[in-house]
Amino acid sequence: MQVIFFGTPQFAVPSLERLLENPHFEVIAVVTQPDKVRGRGNKIIPAAVKQVALEHNLPVWQPKRIKKDTATLNQLKQAKADAFVVVAYGQILSKEILAMPKLGCINVHGSILPKYRGAAPIQWSIYHGEKETGVTTMLMDEGMDTGAILLKTKRAIALFDNAHSIATNLASSGADLLIETLLKLEKQEIQPIPQDDSAATYAPLIQKADYALNWHRTAIELHNQIRAFYPDCVASLRGKPLKILATAPCQAAYASQLPPELQQLDISSPTGNPGEIVSNLKKSGPIIQTGEGLLLLLEVQLAGKRPQSGWDFVNGMRLSQGELLDNG
Numbered sequence: 001m002q003v004i005f006f007g008t009p010q011f012a013v014p015s016l017e018r019l020l021e022n023p024h025f026e027v028i029a030v031v032t033q034p035d036k037v038r039g040r041g042n043k044i045i046p047a048a049v050k051q052v053a054l055e056h057n058l059p060v061w062q063p064k065r066i067k068k069d070t071a072t073l074n075q076l077k078q079a080k081a082d083a084f085v086v087v088a089y090g091q092i093l094s095k096e097i098l099a100m101p102k103l104g105c106i107n108v109h110g111s112i113l114p115k116y117r118g119a120a121p122i123q124w125s126i127y128h129g130e131k132e133t134g135v136t137t138m139l140m141d142e143g144m145d146t147g148a149i150l151l152k153t154k155r156a157i158a159l160f161d162n163a164h165s166i167a168t169n170l171a172s173s174g175a176d177l178l179i180e181t182l183l184k185l186e187k188q189e190i191q192p193i194p195q196d197d198s199a200a201t202y203a204p205l206i207q208k209a210d211y212a213l214n215w216h217r218t219a220i221e222l223h224n225q226i227r228a229f230y231p232d233c234v235a236s237l238r239g240k241p242l243k244i245l246a247t248a249p250c251q252a253a254y255a256s257q258l259p260p261e262l263q264q265l266d267i268s269s270p271t272g273n274p275g276e277i278v279s280n281l282k283k284s285g286p287i288i289q290t291g292e293g294l295l296l297l298l299e300v301q302l303a304g305k306r307p308q309s310g311w312d313f314v315n316g317m318r319l320s321q322g323e324l325l326d327n328g
Contacts, residue, residue: 001186004081004101006031010048011167012087014175015108019085020056022179028079029059031066033090067094076100083182086140087174095142103185105140108174110167111203112136112152114195117145118203122170123163125203127228129220133157133166135174137181139192146200148192150181159257162227162246212328215275219249219293231301235275236326237317245307246299250287262296275325285310286319 005016005027019025030053035044046054053060063069076084077100084105086093098105111121113136118124125133134154138147153173157166184190206229213222213235226233226244235242248262262284272278272289279287285297297310308316 001082004029006089007049007087008033008047011171014171015087018175031061034062107140114200116203119205121203123228162230214327216291219290219295223249234328243301248296250294277323280314
C-alpha cells in the first residue's frame with residue numbers, strides 16, 4: 001500500500017515509524033509544516049516528523065498553505081497514493097486533497113470522538129477531569145474532526161497523569177490502531193460510522209491565558225489545569241513567575257489515590273486564604289490553601305532555573321507558613 005504521511009510534532013512520529021517498519025506499506029512522501037525557530041538559541045530546527053523523514057531519505061514537502069500551494073497539489077495528484085495518513089499535521093485539507101487517494105484520508109485523533117474535536121484534545125480532556133481518553137481513527141471529511149469513525153481504542157486517565165505521559169501513550173497506541181485501520185480498510189472489513197454531532201465537544205488551541213493559575217479555584221481544578229498544560233502553568237512568588245509542574249490534591253475524595261505518605265494529612269477544613277502556604281510537608285513540599293481544599297506542590301521551576309522538588313523549593317526559598325503565592 002502506497003501512503004503519503006501528513007504530520008508534524010512528536011505525537012505523529014510513532015505512526016510514521018510504524019508505517020516504515022511494516023513491509024506492507026511504502027511511504028512515498030511526507031508532508032509537514034514549514035520549519036520554525038525553536039528553543040532558546042533561536043535556531044531553525046525541523047519538526048520531529050521531518051527529522052524522521054530525513055533519516056529515511058523520504059521526500060519532504062512543506063507547503064505554507066497546502067490548499068493553495070500548486071506545486072504540492074500537483075505532487076500529491078501525480079503520486080496516486082492509496083491512502084493519505086494524517087496525524088497532527090496542523091493544516092486543514094481541502095475537498096480536492098481529500099478526494100485524491102483511493103482509500104481516502106485517514107486521521108489519527110487523540111480523543112474518543114465525537115468528544116474533544118479540535119487542536120488540543122489530550123490537554124482539554126485532562127483539564128475537564130475526564131477519567132477516560134483514547135484514540136480514534138476516522139475517514140476525513142471537510143469538517144474539523146467530523147469524519148466517519150473507523151476504529152477506537154481507550155485508556156484510563158489516572159490522577160497523576162499529565163499531558164506528556166498521556167500523549168506518549170496515545171501516540172503509541174494510535175500508531176498500532178492506524179496499522180490495523182489501514183489493513184482492514186484495504187480488505188473492506190470496516191464499516192465507517194457517522195459521528196453523533198449532538199454529542200460533540202471541542203478542544204480549542206491553547207492560549208497563554210490558560211496557563212495562569214488562580215488560587216481561588218478548587219484544588220482539583222488547579223491540579224487538573226497544571227497537569228493538562230504541563231509544563232507551562234504559572235503562578236507568582238515574591239513578584240516573580242513560578243511554574244508549577246506537579247501537584248497533589250489533598251482532598252478526601254482523592255485520598256485513596258494519593259501516595260501512602262500523603263494519605264494521613266489533615267485535610268478537614270480551610271486554614272488560610274487562597275494562595276497561602278498553610279504548612280510545609282517534610283520531604284514533600286509546601287501545602288497551599290485554594291478556594292476549596294489544599295494543594296501540595298510536588299515539583300516547581302523558578303524563572304531561569306531548573307525544575308526542583310517541592311521540598312528543595314521550600315528549603316531553597318526558606319518558605320514559611322503564611323507566605324502567599326499570587327495568581328499567575
